[in-house]
Amino acid sequence: MAAVQATEDEITPLLTDGAAIAAINSPTSLVISGDEDAVVRIASAMEEQGRKTKRLTVSHAFHSPHIDPMLDEFHTIAAQLTYQEPTIPVVSTLTGRQATGDDLRTAQYWTDQVRGAVRFADATTTLATLGTTTIVEAGPDGVLSSMVQNTTDTITTIPLLRRDRPEADTLVTALAQLHTHTTLDWQNYLTGSGAKQVDLPTYAFQHQRYWLDAPTTKGDATDLGLTNTNHPLLGAAMAIADRDEYVFTSRLSLHTHPWLTDHTVADTVLLPGTAFVEVAVRAAQHVGAGGVEELTLAAPLVLPERCGVQVQVVVGNADESGRRTLQVHSRPDADGDDS
Structure with missing residues (x-):
């Protein structure tokens, strides 16, 4: 037996007396069964067209001519059984249609079920x-x-069990999923599992939150007489009144800038060197300088675990060539706590 990516119309012309379609699982997936050489030939023809095939690990070539020798004995035994009218509607995988009580109460129906193709796709439709x-x-x-x-x-399909997963966990998870789609008899389930229902508490539920808090929204710097830089690392800029110098201010913390935790060295969070470059370039652009010619990092900027760091970037006067000095200063908050 082999699973083949193909339609029924594509496989039917390739069948021989020794091979048959055993199952039609979906419109483009079916199983062929029968003589090994015939099945391999059909599967190979599909593989040459770029289709997926898979040989199945089975003991017999079910739903194929190889089943014919046992059909008479099977029919004889099936005829001795007593059949009852089904209490729920049944869709037949033999015909792909809804079955009647008369269909299901005959030995011939079940004999044909053993030999015929399983029309699962038609039953699903x-x-x-x-x-x-x-x-x-x-x-x-x-x-x-x-x-x-x-x-x-x-x-929507919900499997009760999954391979290589704990049965009890998978079953309860499936019931929870099913609960969102239909009404379940939970009392029947709880009684069988030894559990019991309890009343809900009369007080509000207590929640423990696991998601990150959104960064706090910064105020408008213009309300404080400053210039908004519209930059994530520089909060505001201020021109010194009596000289051609500028001061940029900001506050950094792991709460307002959680992405900084990605740059951890020896369990200590440091402001990356590229962030210093970014700050210097943005300050240069703000004062009309062409760019950053040289930047020396004298000491790392450590970000505390709980509080923030106040940052000042000072841009000095322009010399005769238009060059300016730039200094970055930082200090921890006096009593700040972002926790």
Whole structure:
């Protein structure tokens, strides 16, 4: 048996007496079954067209001519069983349509089910047409759920179990997901699991928050008689009244600039050297200088874990060539605490 990425119309002309379509899982995914050489030949032809194929690990070539020798015995045993009218609607994967009670109460129906192709895609389409919005997959994994999603986008699928995941956790998670789509009999579930319902507390729920606080909004520097720099590292600028000098001020902290924690050296957060360059360039642009000719870092700027750092950038007078000096000063807040 082999899974093949192809449509039924594409595979049907390639079938021989020794091979058959075992299942149609979605409009473009099916399984072929039968003689090994015939199955390999068909799969290889699809691979040459760039289609995906996968050989299945199975004990028999189910739903193929290899099943024919056991059909008579199967039919005889099936005829001895007593069948009852189904209590819920049943969509048949043999026909892809909703089955009647008469269909399901015959031995021939179940014999044909063993031999015929599993028309899962057609059954999924019928369920969608009937108004089904949620399907619960009761099986060892979510294989059928993915097939449904590949067939229609109007049905939500919820597998009860997933491979290599704890069964109890996966089951309860699936029930929680199902609870958001329909009404569940939680009392029945809780009784079976040994749990019990309790009354909600009469006081407000207590919450523990895990998300980061948004950075605080800075005030408008113009209200303080300063010039707004519109720069994340420089809050405001001020021209000295009696001389051609400028002072830029700002405040940095891990609360207002959380991205600075990415530059940690020996468990200490330092302002990156590139940030000093950025500050110097922005200050130069503000005073009309062409750029930064040389910048020497005398000492690192350490950002405390809890409080902030006040920063001043001083730009000196222009000399005869138009060059200016630039100094960056910093000091921790006197009693600031951002926690």
